[in-house]
Amino acid sequence: MRKNTSYIVILACVLLVNSTCAMAEENFIGWLLDFGRTKEVRPIDNELYQEECKDCHFAYQPGLLPARSWEKLLNTEALRDHFGDNAEIDKDTLRIIHDYAVEHAADKSYYKRSRKISATTPANSTPLRITKLRYIERKHDEIPDKMIKDNNDVKSLSYCDNCHTQAEKGVYDNDTVSIPNYPDWDD
Amino acid sequence: MCLKFRFDNIAAILCLAAFSASTYAGEASLNLEFPSPAYTASSFSSNSPPLMVALNEVNDVKDQNAIPSSSKAEFEPSFFTGSNLHKYLGLGTVALAIATAVAPKPPEIEDRLPTPAEVSAQDSSTHAKLGRATATMAAATVASGLITHWGDFHLEDGITDPDNLHALLGAAGALAIMYAVSKAPDEGHAGKGIFGGIAMGVAVKLTW
Numbered sequence: 221m222r223k224n225t226s227y228i229v230i231l232a233c234v235l236l237v238n239s240t241c242a243m244a245e246e247n248f249i250g251w252l253l254d255f256g257r258t259k260e261v262r263p264i265d266n267e268l269y270q271e272e273c274k275d276c277h278f279a280y281q282p283g284l285l286p287a288r289s290w291e292k293l294l295n296t297e298a299l300r301d302h303f304g305d306n307a308e309i310d311k312d313t314l315r316i317i318h319d320y321a322v323e324h325a326a327d328k329s330y331y332k333r334s335r336k337i338s339a340t341t342p343a344n345s346t347p348l349r350i351t352k353l354r355y356i357e358r359k360h361d362e363i364p365d366k367m368i369k370d371n372n373d374v375k376s377l378s379y380c381d382n383c384h385t386q387a388e389k390g391v392y393d394n395d396t397v398s399i400p401n402y403p404d405w406d407d
Numbered sequence: 408m409c410l411k412f413r414f415d416n417i418a419a420i421l422c423l424a425a426f427s428a429s430t431y432a433g434e435a436s437l438n439l440e441f442p443s444p445a446y447t448a449s450s451f452s453s454n455s456p457p458l459m460v461a462l463n464e465v466n467d468v469k470d471q472n473a474i475p476s477s478s479k480a481e482f483e484p485s486f487f488t489g490s491n492l493h494k495y496l497g498l499g500t501v502a503l504a505i506a507t508a509v510a511p512k513p514p515e516i517e518d519r520l521p522t523p524a525e526v527s528a529q530d531s532s533t534h535a536k537l538g539r540a541t542a543t544m545a546a547a548t549v550a551s552g553l554i555t556h557w558g559d560f561h562l563e564d565g566i567t568d569p570d571n572l573h574a575l576l577g578a579a580g581a582l583a584i585m586y587a588v589s590k591a592p593d594e595g596h597a598g599k600g601i602f603g604g605i606a607m608g609v610a611v612k613l614t615w
Contacts, residue, residue: 252612255615257615258615259614259615332569332570332614335568335569336564336568336569336570339564339565339567339568340564358561359558385482385484386484393490394488394490395484395485395488395490395491396482396484398482
């Protein structure tokens, strides 16, 4: 019996150590004792970031792109041509937004969906569009065009909050999806 | 005997509920709204007077755009979904595993074969009943997870992917618990059961 118990303890330790690989950068004890839900994307908790982004489009959570992507997107030169628009902002604001985005980027977050985004993005690529991420493409590949591109109330995957009713809270699960004009849609 | 029968029945019901709810979980929720938003919109676009009167807001709906359409603000996620079912089955399994571990166990018989009365006492003990319920719930959890989260499982993402690890640990844990129950009351079944409980607990935590 004692021999069995020691095997169990060893196995339990291996399991726990292995699980830390999935939560790499997070402090293990902190993660273990944290009972808050972290299965989605970290919601935005920076008012300036929220306001500045929301002025023009849905405020995408930093956990939706890796840090190298935010680095490339959030600098003065890049913002002059921000997907075809001039989105220049003053240097101080830019610094705060940049730092916030990089600090909570997908590859630095322990939120599950961010980790999956990070894990499925090749290290040698720097995606600038969230819709072009492998993870995002894979999650939406079964949805027909008529529900997105040809749907006047959606238009593009870029408008996350048109279908993901709790996108602002960082929740993107299937249970909270409601595709406009397709109330009976089921994943 | 009666107690055992009742306990097995509960376990079977849980399993059936898990499967049937998983099947229907993703279905559209019952829409009791009347008239439907689509009907309201089409009726107003043709300026249907009866409906305007029925709504009792004739003066307020001069502009067609004033008609409220179903929007994301009104969307209420259904509680009865496959994901929720899987979540509560998983939490229930871990809770039952803990209860099984702390429940009073029948005295061990090591140096001789147990008498029929002792076998019966072991079989109907709280520990044994909880163990069987845990195994049933673990099986239902794995089944509901496979059905509702199959799309989250991608082998190419490797073992460190949280969903892959969750599936692996959850399945291994459930198998260990079932194996432990099948081996009970033999010596050593406790170790397998504890391993199963821990594996399922870690699986829950990984995707919590």
